[in-house]
Amino acid sequence: MTYPGGQYEEYPEQPGVPVRFSVSNAVSFGWQRFKGNPVPWVGATALFGILLGVVTGATGGFDDEADTAGLLTLSAVLTWLLTTLFWNVFTQAALAEVAGQRPSLNEFTKLKNLGPFLIASVVLGVLGVVAQPLVGSGNLLLSLIGVICAVAALVVAFLLQWTYLFIIDRELGAVEAMKSSLTAVRANLGPVLLLTVTLAALNILGALLCGLGLLVTIPVSVIAAAWAYRLLT
Template identity: 80%
Template structure:
């Protein structure tokens, strides 16, 4: 198939439909663990003074997301290669050192932006909004970083450069795909969150297919 956002989603749906159990199971586990972290660190207590606990919650959420995204990325690439990843594929970390470094860098602007957006000072709030916009742009350009680290054993800096070069060369199609996948996940979240059990795997597989297709690799 030639690359279009529609073809990416179609491919992802076909692969997911043929192997839904491990994807749904691991995605559900991810959601449950996020809920446990939120509950254990006071995230559901709106009246308590939980500033420190919320910082702990944010850190644990980031770490958990990084761990799961490592195995999600591996499984997405496996689907594109024509494999049917089983639960074992979701329990092994790969190239986690560079992956963790990339996760830290990718999270910096977002971490800076969040407190500034809510600041009472107009100037700080404006800086926060600028940082938030910059974080979105950076996230868009670096969205293939994890894929390059897992697929080609690159270091974090090399993977980031490769992602920027690859996305810039395909900025129009990738922007459309990014918006499409974001909209699909919003719809999944609106279905009491249960739709995310399907839309998150779809987004992972579609992104892996786009990466492989647009960087010249052959998807089965």
Template identity: 30%
Template sequence: MSENTPQNPYEPSAGGPTPPQNPAGGPTQPPAEPTPPAYGGPTQPPYGEPAQSPYGGAAQPPAYGGAGQPPAYGGPAGPYGAQPAATFAVGEALGYGWKRFTGNWLFWVLFVLLSFAVGAIFNAGNFGDYQEINEAAMRGDISTSTATGVSFGSSLLGLLGGIINSILGALGINAALREASGYKATWGTLFKVNSYPMIILTALLLLVAGFVGALLCGLGLIALAIFAPFTYHNVVDRNLNAWDALTGSFRLVGQNFGAVFLLELALLGINIVGALVCGLGLFVTIPLSLLVLAFAFRRITGGPVAAIEAGPAPAGPAVA
């Protein structure tokens, strides 16, 4: 080899083999050893191959209903919204409500009896005011002061009665939601709700909305009856304020209009039949309506709905 011929760095020299050089100079370092996986962690497989567990075999995903997974539908009551929102069939909702009613029928019959008794007390007061007006008319004593005083008394009593009936309705809804969670409604838990002031504000808001709806040739009342059935559900079950609860009910019905509207028609027909049977059927149809609507509300909002099991439902915690 001539002196002008450059020496190949990778050819062995007279003094022994020359190690490969990297561009920055110096000998090339051997590749680092691969870092072993952390103890207990899965080994990394080639792309497209199933992951291997440290004990051999493919790593199994967590079971449905396990940590980080939503509970299976119909399982024990879990965090609100843990289950995916879904629609429902009218027959399914009616069947669920009927089974819940028959499993706790005595409580529900007594609850309706209490509601009727409270309503009769306030209606009796209004009836007395109307009777006084008629007697005054027969005497020819139609003074402005008498008519104004009676009218004011009737309005105030009617407003108070409406608020109390609304509170009872919210309590019934709370009891129905408790049944949907898998616990029997009891008298010890009936009056335990999140916020009585918010229930009263919601009742006043609905009264104002009903008055405005009546001014719109009654069309507003029809819209309120169709789109506001879940207002108190939003208050007692989701802790929403009165306005958000009302508008939230409109959104829920609008997003699930077909199923909810058919259910409302079915409940209307059932309650009409209950009223025709000397009113005695209402002791069944009113609780059934509350339980069915609670089921529908939980289904379309992803709330917990407990499966119906054989035997009596547990009493559950102190607060629904």
């Protein structure tokens, strides 16, 4: 199966690296690569969590509704931008791990293909942004529309989950990358769905451990997803 866009580097087979897809192989690969290079991953994930906490906590302590509304809007924009920037470097680092490299902490500061990345991030986030206020509107019809948007957002997020990987790995534009992700995920619907559910459960477990487990589960999940993407495409 071919996908639009430029060529990507062919990664040579590595001793001990599984070449057959299974959820256990994906998670095992993510864990082994993380275990062999934990410091930059934990450092970058911790920094992301700290900055995200600062941004989302910036709206506390304000009684004036106008000030609070303005800060909530600013907080949402900053959260989106921060998440997008970190996802950019996480995607690069995960693909490097799949290639057998060991990205250093310094490499988590380098951005790549930021324009298409930002455009894709906006498109992927639109349905979720629309759904939240509708669900909490108090109006039955609007709430129903909000629920539909929320479900649609989950389906879209699932089908387009490899968009960022295509942007970084094959240097595609946002639209091309989304089309490629849609094609690739649909062609591997069962395996990708099972992996997605497994990684989601893994991160829920990490969050339950006072959030500290996310320092491990997020890197493992990102690397596992990148491995699955490269193997299945």
